[in-house]
Amino acid sequence: MRTTAHGSTHRRALAICWPIVVAATVGSFGCAGARARVVATSAVFPVSMSPAVRDTDGHILMEKNLVKVGDFTLRFTSVSMLWQLIPLSRMKHDISLEVDKQVKAVNGEAVVNLSLHVRNNGWNTWNALIVGWGVFPGYAKFEVTGDIVRRR
C-alpha cells in the first residue's frame, strides 16, 4: 500500500513538472540560430546601402543619374552551436572580393541599395525543441543583395 502511494506521488510530481519542462524548452530555444557580420572594407568600388553614391567630384548621384547594369547577390550560411556561444563558421564576412568581381564583370562603377537579408530555418526550432535544446549546431541563411550601377 505504501509503495502504491509512493508511486502515485511520483506520477503526480511528473504531471506537475511537465509544464515546467516545456516552458524551459521553449525558453532554451530563444538563442538557437546564428549571426554574421558583413564588411566591405577593401572593396575597390563604393558600396552604399542607400540609393545615393558620390561622383568623382563629390556630388551625390541618385537613381536618376545612375543606370542599373546588374544585380549584386551573395549568399552564405552561418553556423553556430550551443546557443550561438560557439561559432562554427566565420562570423565576419568580407564581401569586398565578391563586390569587385561582380561589378567588374558587368562593367559597373558602384553598388547601391545594398541590403542584408537573414532567414531562420526550421532546423533551429527542432534542434532546440526536440533534438538537443539548442546544443547541436544551428544555422541561418544570409543573402546580401544590391544594384550594380554606373553613371548615365
Added chain:
Amino acid sequence: MRTESDAHFQKPMRVAIAGRQGMAVSVIALIVLSTACVSQVEVKAANTGIPVLLSRIDRINSPNPQAGCFSGGSKGQKAIDVKVAHTSIIAAPYASTEAQDASAVVDATILATTLGNPETNVCVDSLTASTRAVYWVFGVLDRTMGWLKAHPETAQKGDK
C-alpha cells in the same frame, strides 16, 4: 461498487492521463507554431538620399579611400559611424517578417549630428544581423495581433 482502494488508484491515474494529453497537445501546438512562422529580417537603408557606405571608397572612380568616414573628415565631410543593423534590430526585435529599414535611423542621426549637412556621409562599420528561434514566437504573436487589428469583428466576437 466503488471501494476506497479504487478511488485511491483512479485519482492519480486521471492526473497522469491528463498530463500525457496535455503534453501531446503542447508538442503539437509548438510544432504548428514552428512550422507556421519563419523568422526573416532584412536590413536596408533605401529611403534616404545620403550615401550610407559600407566600403571605405566613397566615390566613383576614386582609387583611394578619401571619405570623411574613416580618415577623420575632409572637404567638409563629417565622420559618422553608425551600426545600422544593430540599431534597427534593437528598434524592432520581433517584427520578424518585416524589413528593417534603417533610413529613419540614418536621417535622425544625420539631423542630430550635422543639422542636415548634405556633404555628410554615413559610414557603416559593419552590418550585423542575427536570427534566433525565439523570433518565431514573437513573430506569431506579432502576426496574430496584426491579424486581429485587421479583423476587429473577430476580436469582438471572441470577447463575447
